[in-house]
Amino acid sequence: MTLAVLLLLAQNLRPALPPIPTYEVQRAQTPPRIDGHLDDAVWQSAKPVIFVFPWDFQKGKKQKTVAKLAWDNDYLYVAYECDDTDITAIHTLPDDPTYKDDAVEIFIAPPGVKNLYVGLEMNARAVLYDYFYAFPQRLLKNYDLRGVQLSSQIRGTLNMRGDEDQGWNLEVAIPWRSFSDLINSPIPKPGDRWIANLNRWDGTEPERRLSQWSDSGMVQANPHNPDRFGYLLFQ
Secondary structure: OOHHHHHHHHHOEOOOOOOOOEEEEEEOOOOOOOOOOOOOHHHHHOOOEEOEOOOOOOOOOOOOEEEEEEEOOOEEEEEEEEEOOOOOOOOOOOOOOHHHOOEEEEEEEOOOOOOEEEEEEEEOOOOEEEEEEEOOOEEEOOOOOOOOEEEEEEEOOOOOOOOOOOEEEEEEEEEHHHHOOOOOOOOOOOOOEEEEEEEEEEEEOOEEEEEEOOOOOEOOOOOOOHHHOEEEEEO
16 A cells, blocks of 8 residues: 555544454354344354444434354354334345445455455345455455355335334355455464454435444544454454
């Protein structure tokens, strides 16, 4: 990254940022069913991550999001539980701009990789927009992750204004082989530390809000800043 780019990023950061968090990812003795219901034993024992709301100028509701992670030798598993009184997701095709809907995200990279990461953005319909980001120069939209499994479960009525919904869940299983372009041996070993961030886009403009696991530190509501990604410590 050039000095000019580094200076530009620094100018877009807020002062007095919180510490970067660490999450201990427990091994799943039995893999979860990817059905969106979050009633598997692994999710009962996994530590919760509660998202924060870094940008007070946004007008959307501050609706709670809880995420949990687990892993085995085949997949990284992520579960999201989203409170939501009005669930909206209009995009239906792979690589549609799902981030414009009610959506959750994970950005992730293995150790030893600088400013290169994989992004998965998934709406309440369980539609996936995936890409490879050589940050900040180029986002490769045609980079498709193979073998990703995801499913959602909606507690309410999708795309119906005027009623009150309860929320939605999403589960995703990401194969370790998805990272084989970034690292020779992508399956983590206990003690390995990857970087990642978890985000949620909630609501429709102009009442829209971004929440996160690790505060990206950006002045504007922007989740992309790998220097502020949290740490996934595999157990």
